[in-house]
Amino acid sequence: MRVTAEAKESTRRKILDAAQGLFQTTGFEATTTRDIAKAAGIATGTLFNYFPTKEAIVTTLVVDSHARPTRRLANEQHESLEEALFAHAAAGLRLLKPYRKYLTPVLDTAMSPMVEAQRDDVGQSLRTDHLERVVELARQQGLDAALTPVALQMYWTLYLGVLSFWTNDKSPKQEDTLALLDQSLAMFVSWLRGGEEKSN
Amino acid sequence: MRVTAEAKESTRRKILDAAQGLFQTTGFEATTTRDIAKAAGIATGTLFNYFPTKEAIVTTLVVDSHARPTRRLANEQHESLEEALFAHAAAGLRLLKPYRKYLTPVLDTAMSPMVEAQRDDVGQSLRTDHLERVVELARQQGLDAALTPVALQMYWTLYLGVLSFWTNDKSPKQEDTLALLDQSLAMFVSWLRGGEEKSN
DNA sequence: GCCTTTTTGTGAGCACGCTCATTTTTCGGC
DNA sequence: GCCGAAAAATGAGCGTGCTCACAAAAAGGC
Numbered sequence: 001m002r003v004t005a006e007a008k009e010s011t012r013r014k015i016l017d018a019a020q021g022l023f024q025t026t027g028f029e030a031t032t033t034r035d036i037a038k039a040a041g042i043a044t045g046t047l048f049n050y051f052p053t054k055e056a057i058v059t060t061l062v063v064d065s066h067a068r069p070t071r072r073l074a075n076e077q078h079e080s081l082e083e084a085l086f087a088h089a090a091a092g093l094r095l096l097k098p099y100r101k102y103l104t105p106v107l108d109t110a111m112s113p114m115v116e117a118q119r120d121d122v123g124q125s126l127r128t129d130h131l132e133r134v135v136e137l138a139r140q141q142g143l144d145a146a147l148t149p150v151a152l153q154m155y156w157t158l159y160l161g162v163l164s165f166w167t168n169d170k171s172p173k174q175e176d177t178l179a180l181l182d183q184s185l186a187m188f189v190s191w192l193r194g195g196e197e198k199s200n
Numbered sequence: 201m202r203v204t205a206e207a208k209e210s211t212r213r214k215i216l217d218a219a220q221g222l223f224q225t226t227g228f229e230a231t232t233t234r235d236i237a238k239a240a241g242i243a244t245g246t247l248f249n250y251f252p253t254k255e256a257i258v259t260t261l262v263v264d265s266h267a268r269p270t271r272r273l274a275n276e277q278h279e280s281l282e283e284a285l286f287a288h289a290a291a292g293l294r295l296l297k298p299y300r301k302y303l304t305p306v307l308d309t310a311m312s313p314m315v316e317a318q319r320d321d322v323g324q325s326l327r328t329d330h331l332e333r334v335v336e337l338a339r340q341q342g343l344d345a346a347l348t349p350v351a352l353q354m355y356w357t358l359y360l361g362v363l364s365f366w367t368n369d370k371s372p373k374q375e376d377t378l379a380l381l382d383q384s385l386a387m388f389v390s391w392l393r394g395g396e397e398k399s400n
Numbered sequence: 401g402c403c404t405t406t407t408t409g410t411g412a413g414c415a416c417g418c419t420c421a422t423t424t425t426t427c428g429g430c
Numbered sequence: 431g432c433c434g435a436a437a438a439a440t441g442a443g444c445g446t447g448c449t450c451a452c453a454a455a456a457a458g459g460c
């Protein structure tokens with residue numbers, strides 16, 4: 001059972017590596033599942049024993065990139081919530097950077113706020129993890145009451161908007177994306193603060 | 201040439217009507233282009249002489265629904281910008297209501313803020329028209345300077361977020377969507393006002 | 401009314417993502 | 431080592447959306 005397990009894991013890696021390379025060079029849409037299987041040295045049917053859909057492959061690539069031990073700059077204090085959220089979101093972008101060009105299918109499915117969470121839906125953990133940290137950061141600023149489900153929904157909408165912009169950002173170092181992120185967070189935070197004042 | 205033109209228009213309508221009915225009863229994904237063609241009494245190839253893709257059909261349905269003379273309640277004065285924008289966005293929802301269940305492909309393509317405008321891209325006019333009215337309403341409140349491209353980008357992101365939520369809203373009369381819309385616009389408007397104060 | 405050109409219609413066929421009956425490999429128990 | 435069972439691999443094949451070489455029809459000129 002151990003040898004088999006190792007072999008399975010090895011095949012899984014071969015698929016992911018092959019897909020990663022092909023997506024990078026040829027693009028997500030232009031890469032066929034037959035291409036990936038051939039590059040991984042397996043039959044097309046085998047590929048679907050490991051991943052239920054083509055999108056699941058790219059989703060796994062993205063999620064795996066977040067699974068590396070994210071060395072969290074331990075409890076560093078930020079001057080403002082906006083600053084803290086900016087650092088958090090920018091860190092998210094950094095992790096996603098290798099996948100920027102073919103992020104669209106992931107945004108449409110795994111990261112979509114509307115997809116119902118399902119068993120073992122590895123994509124959902126990405127959103128959940130990101131939002132948990134947002135809540136945590138807001139708490140440190142005494143804004144926990146303001147983070148209603150609706151507020152998180154709006155945060156995620158804005159974040160997805162930034163990511164969606166980013167995938168097509170033609171500015172030299174995608175600096176326009178950072179500007180948009182800055183503005184979006186400024187809007188979000190000032191609204192959070194406003195709501196807090198009123199309710200106190 | 202006139203007889204031909206009339207026939208063409210008639211075929212076009214037959215396709216749209218057939219598609220409308222099938223989408224409604226069977227759903228967008230489950231309806232095949234062969235189904236649509238058969239229901240319209242034409243060959244599958246002919247269908248693609250009228251619409252380049254299956255998505256273009258649903259997009260056309262949605263855009264056509266906006267093409268009806270939108271009787272604009274002539275220059276009615278709203279108490280606040282937020283109220284005016286709410287009425288405007290709610291009117292948008294009302295137009296889209298018949299297509300709510302299969303709006304997703306339209307959001308992903310024609311209404312996406314990232315898709316570059318192309319010649320005769322009928323989908324773009326939907327966004328442009330909506331945003332033009334937003335600018336107009338903001339002007340009436342003396343906030344024209346605040347409506348930078350980035351601001352419009354954020355407005356559209358929020359609007360798409362609301363629409364995306366709406367397509368899956370399980371609450372009885374989709375009242376949760378209106379709540380989300382309300383909050384989103386409150387955030388947007390208060391941010392607009394804040395930016396205006398600073399820059400003055 | 402015929403002939404040429406242009407427009408419109410057609411359905412066999414392609415490439416795709418994905419499935420599934422079958423074959424091949426691996427396993428633990430003896 | 432051998433055997434039956436369980437797991438994994440296979441590739442022909444299905445149903446898509448969409449294309450394209452060709453056929454039919456209509457328009458325009460004389």
